[in-house]
Amino acid sequence: MKNMFLILGGLFLGYHGLAQSGKIMGTVTDALTNEPILLATIAIPGTTTGTTTDLDGNYILDGLTPGLYTVQVSYIGYEDQSRYEIQVTTARPVVLNFQLEEQTTQLEEVVVKASPFKRTEESPLSLRTIGVAEIQRNPGGNRDISKVIQTLPGVTSVSSFRNDLIIRGGAPNENRFFLDDVEVPTINHFATQGASGGPVGLINVNFIREVDFYSGAFPANRGNALSSVFNFQQADGRSDRLGGTATVSATDVGVTLEGPIGDKTTFLLSARRSYLQFLFQAFGLPFLPTYNDFQVKVKHRIDQKNELTFIGLGAIDQFTLNLKADDTEEQQYLLNNLPVNTQWNYTNGLVYKHFADKGYWTFVLSRNMLDNRAIKYAGNDESTENNLILDYKSQEIENKLRIENTTRFGDYKINIGGGYEFVKYNNQTFNRIFTSAGSQTIDYSSDLNFHKMSLFGQVSRKMMEDKLVLSLGLRMDANTYSDEMANPLKQLSPRLSASYALTNRISINANVGRYYQLPPFTVLGYQENGQLINRENGVGFIRSDHMVAGIEYNTSTSSRISIEGYYKSYSNYPFLVRDSLTLANLGGDFGVIGNEPAISRSKGRTFGFEVLYQQRLFKGFYGIAAYTLGWSEFEDKNGMLVASSWDARHILNMTLGKKFGKNWEAGVNWRFQTALPYTPFSSSSDLVQNWDVNGRGIPDYNQLNTKRSTVINGIDIRVDKKWFFSKWSLNVYVDIENVTANAVGFPQLILDRPLDENNRPVGGPVVLNPNDPPDQQRYALKEISDATGTRIPSVGIMVEW
DSSP: OHHHHHHHHHHHHTTGGGOOOEEEEEEEEETTTOOBOTTOEEEOTTSSOEEEOOTTSEEEEEEEOSEEEEEEEEOTTBOOEEEEEEEEOSSSOEEOOEEEOBOSSOOTTOOOOOOSSOOOSSOSSSEEEEEHHHHHHOTTTTTOHHHHHTTSTTEEOSOTTOOOOEETTOOGGGEEEEETTEEESOOEESOOBTSOOOSEEOSOGGGEEEEEEESSOOOTTSOSOSSEEEEEEEOOOOSSSOEEEEEEOSSEEEEEEEEESSSSEEEEEEEEEEOHHHHHHHTTOSEEEEEEEEEEEEEEEEETTEEEEEEEEEEEEEEEEOTTOOSSHHHHHHHHHOOEEEEEEEEEEEEEEEEOSSEEEEEEEEEEEEEEEEEEEGGGOOSOGGGEEEEEEEEEEEEEEEEEEEEEETTEEEEEEEEEEEEEEEEEEEEEEEETTEEEEEEEEEEEEEEEEEEEEEEEEEETTTTEEEEEEEEEEEESSOHHHHOGGGGEEEEEEEEEESSSSEEEEEEEEEEEEOOOHHHHTOEETTEEHHHHTTOOOEEEEEEEEEEEEEOSSSEEEEEEEEEEEEEEEEEETTTTEEGGGOOSSSSBOOOSOEEEEEEEEEEEEEEEEEEEEETTEEEEEEEEEEEEEEEOTTSOEEEOTTOOEEEEEEEEEEEOGGGEEEEEEEEEEOOOEEOOBOTTTTBHHHHHHHOSOOBOGGGTTOEEOOOEEEEEEEEEEEEEETTEEEEEEEEEEOTTOOOBOOEEEEEOOOBOTTSOBOSSOOBSOTTSOGGGOBBOEEEEEOOBOOOEEEEEEEEEO
């Protein structure tokens, strides 16, 4: 691999003299009114480079050597603002716009120092902001946002090949995502319906400016979340000329185009397609995934006070079986259990902003849709319908409108608004299953629609010369699904945040709040005999009460140390009657969850503390060290609190990177996580009548989560080399995930059959005692592990012009 870099370096050495400088440009405006700020100072700390804004608030910093920069903006009467690790190239100017907040307290001879880490009045803690440079260079992340999130405190990993986000012990269905203010139900390919995870992210990193990750202290304008909220903020397309980026990696190929459409409009457009199916087939894997995604952003500035943005995001995923890859027991197990799956989804949204004298209005109109289909035949034999085990077709459609107003009156900041949604859900399910309670055939069709409404408001105030900041929020949600959820006063969710600055570097912060979330549509739309069983069962909103407190210290070297303790209590979680466990234990695997009878009865709790040290780029070094000690418990069928599927206890992440001369960069990430719980198999798993339908073990939920899997102890490394030329740049990287080949997984049951000289299973199932009555005959089974411990090397090339 080193030789490859040397060859590439030699190829381009002759062109190095053509390298030119880059530039940063943009506007500085008032955050509430969008009025340009004249003579604001823009500087690059530690250098003599700087400028001021013109009459229209515009600025340009040019003559910059390609690399990473910090840009700071200041103006009398406004709080300073800084952006960190801004990548400057020769391929395009960096467009960096600043919206400054007016100081609420005017004091002479006082300099307000900008913190290198973002905080808001509504969320003074449990908020982490991730820049695009951090996403692109993350070792083992392969430019996937969800992988980067897993390096932060409080985030549990289920396996190395999935992007499920388990935040502070909550389930994967408790997260909400917003892309430029538009809610996006899923950010992963091959998404688990009823949850949010999947193996590959679908958001194009080239679109992203930064990501705000809330693990608590949610603002009132972000509802229907219990564990986390993500705000993805996209960059604007370039306004000078047509440009683009082409990326080729070990898994996919993609292209991004951007440029102006007239004087007031810019666009970003991207498409990506994987070729994993060819690699997997060459490696002899029994499944062949193919994913495609598309993303677009068009922004039109009507005038100084009005702007309109359109965003679009979509994916097409196909999952087929490689029936020729059946040489080993592990391959045969996967072939016998994995369905053929086709899935597509999209989100389209319009965002209109109108700026007034003291604030601004935001109008968001969007539509999203998911189409999910899966089919499975026993033995993968499609010659007869008698072999049909699963035939699943489902669609989720949401049409949404949200209106917000943000205003500041002196020391007070006020945000008020409301939302309306029209929801459609349909489902056709045929599924033959065996559980520890016996056999069952599920065969139903469902067609559901209802209306959702919300009102919210939040008031924030800075006091005591801005040392004390208080924020009080209130939210109400209701819908027409049932009488249980129609009264918004039953879903009244208050929240209170407080922050006090002990010094200009040390602050103590706290938040308490009550949050509500609607159960997945798979739960709400389940039918039996033409009736919505779960509506009859009185299924309602899930409730979670949060208490968070912490202390934060910002050093003088662009780093911070924070300690936070949290406690979350849950109530009214759907309890799945057929399987006798709470929905909170599911969602970390492929497929569909919640598609069965349920009642709102389960309680739970998660609690723990987090320690974070984060270093922005300083003298060529950057890094994160995060430790979490946490507990996650939910009730079993007897109402006793037991460890949930996400009870990882100890999580330690350490990421360290270094920028070297001549545009070389290297990083390493180490993740340690103690074993997750799992449920052992029922003794009825080996019954012939059960195995012939299920083809896998049946969990014994009488022993819910009484076993522990394997420890996660993995190392990822990444090396980047960049070349900058006249009007284009080249980035070549090597990313190796799981260098230690750490195998993580859970036990599985397979048929115990004789093996030939090549260790290939031969013959049919072995009945232990053929003389037993037919309903008591059992197969010979044995246990294997589905743990995957493969090193995953990836070589990528990115060309920007």
